[in-house]
Amino acid sequence: MSRFGSIADTPATFALTGARLIDPSSGTDVIGDLAVLNGRIAESTELPPDVSRVDATGLIATPGLCDLHAHLREPGMEGAETIATGTRAAAHGGYTTVCAMPNTDPPLDEQARVAWVLERARDAACRVRVVAAATRGREGERATEIGELARMGIAGVSDDGQAVASGRVARGLLAYLGPLGLPLIEHAEDPGLANGTVMRAGPIATRLGLAGWPPSAERTIVERDIALAEETGGWIHFTHLSTAAAIEAVRRAKARGVRVTCDVTPHHLALTDAWVAGDRGFAWEEPAGVAAEPFGTTVAPRRAYDSACRVNPPLASRADALALLAGLADGTIDAMATDHAPHPPERKEVEFAAAAPGMIGLETALSLGLAAVAAGCLGMLRLLEAMATTPARLIGEERSLRPGSTADLVVFDARATWRVEAAGLASASVNTPLLGMELPGVVRLTVASGRITYADGLDTIN
């Protein structure tokens, strides 16, 4: 039996015994006990004698996950998701914080709208931080009142859904943001190169007759923004990078000391453009079928052109997905962020090119990460660092298992598997090509600020 709670609930008091405690903040990975008292991590000896002690043998306990990029769709697109359903999806996925992106209707481009979202999120199933729009109406021209918004605790500004197309505007934003300590979160994509395209350019796009998105669409904006960050001293954060060339540009810029960070989505790490032709192998697996022979074999009629695979930026080539995994492993890529993008059936059950781009990710991100770990592409500690401690640090939150820290936890079974099914998802939308697949990693408990926001099978905690 699973249940959800909220961050407005009474703080829980409990102890976990025998868990594998992985804490990227200290680089530790030990078997031990962990106590939660008054919203904080405590020494077990501090607990009153009658509190519940839960045997967590075989489970991993680690700081709560933090998503830098989620679309909660409220206000305006409540048919796809709401703050309530989206944060439940987050809690189900092990997240204790999500950053809500501003491309709602109306967009989150002024203080009252940001305040409205924060108010709605007060009893949500995880903390919600707002990424405000970088420009009014997300039109790429006039900046929002970034200084005022910063006082409200926004995580950054972004015109996500598109890049800040004008270099002059992007330069102005970076210069203004610099002293505020907030990033411009850039959806790096040159509209002139990307408009009209629907999947990654390459042999599979050629085979399928779908207009191909060239990697230069991402790289040109990344190189431009690195130059602007270097000139202005501003902080540029690239979200959902999907190409080896962009990662290489970030790697070089970091080496020069430019204020640049970036994230990658789980689907760009694990899935590839061959999924559009119906393939269902992960990037790290030996390619078979159309992934191995883009022109040689029959595309799978039952799965080809599945609009659940339409996402922006488009799913990467296998070579680029492997470069993303390497970039995440070596720290060039700072964080994993879901780009959780729910869409209702009427936006997805249409022709591939007519479908809205995006897939949900909050409930499957940890599982895809664990699959990459199981395949040897990534260390467990590094995965959890990229999903929890590093993204939290980027938005000014702390994550640690040390006594005295805020009790932000996820407890999961890395060895158990689950089948992704529409009925089992807390999100209001089901647009993911992972439906029907068996994935590793079952979340048993999520704790945000000491409140139990999700529990599955650990019901003795109260």
Place this chain on the structure above:
Amino acid sequence: MLDIADSAPAAAAPSTDRWPDRHLLDIDQLSRAQLEQCLDLAVELREQRSRRSAPRLLADEIVGLAFCEPSTRTRVSFQLAATSLGAEVVDLPIEASSVTKGESLADTLRTLERTGVTIIVLRHPMSGAPYHAARSIGARIVNAGDGTHAHPTQALLDALTLREALGTLEGKVITIVGDIAHSRVARSNLHALSMLGASVRLAGPPAWVGPFASWPGVQIADRLEDAMAGADAVMTLRIQFERAAAGGVPTLREYASRWGITEERMRLARPGAPLLHPGPTNEGVEVTAALAAGPRSLIGTQVSNGVPIRMAALALLAP
């Protein structure tokens, strides 16, 4: 030797055993034997139709023509193919999905299916739409051209036309000229021609041929003359004016001067090599008017073969 082998089983009529798949989405789903079965059946049905004795293989079927894009020859040939096999044929008024319109393609097709339509012939401006349709409804789907992806019945009629002109496609060199990248005809032909043993040369503006460099059995020629030299047949494709304007080639005039098929260029091909074009032609751009109307042109034969090929395809697909 081939003649003997080919003519020996003449007594046996071509098989009308149904194809295993419920839908005809692209050539790549067929085996070589299934593809050749369709060509053989088309020859038989063509002859029967000329005697007005085509079998009523589709007497129990209602064929819906769902053309979301303008089409003359494909639509008419499907209509004639279905009626000559005894089917009832209806026009299905549908549009491609759009965000502004409430009803999706799948919704519309599901509604129309309730009227008893058993086979839907779908022409659609977006690649992959027939795959989406096939997943959404119970009726059988025949892809009559989807976006820039596939046009399987065109490839079948081209294969029939070429087989009859050349005797066989085994070992032949077929040159395809023009905007391959945006051509559903070219993609389906690449599957069909290579399946039948031909090798393919491509020529055209770099942006329109470059993406096919790794397609097995395909050679890309930088110069049209290299692609034409010794070719057994030449197929040129229709240029969409708006695509030319959007890139690929500076002007249609420049296209005609670099890649237009002329008498002089046809002389580089094998003597007597036929010229094909899926139509409609832009005369003076892809091909000169004189060539298109001349003795080496099989453009008219392609159109004529459209009906029997679609008869055969519908017959092999019927429930």
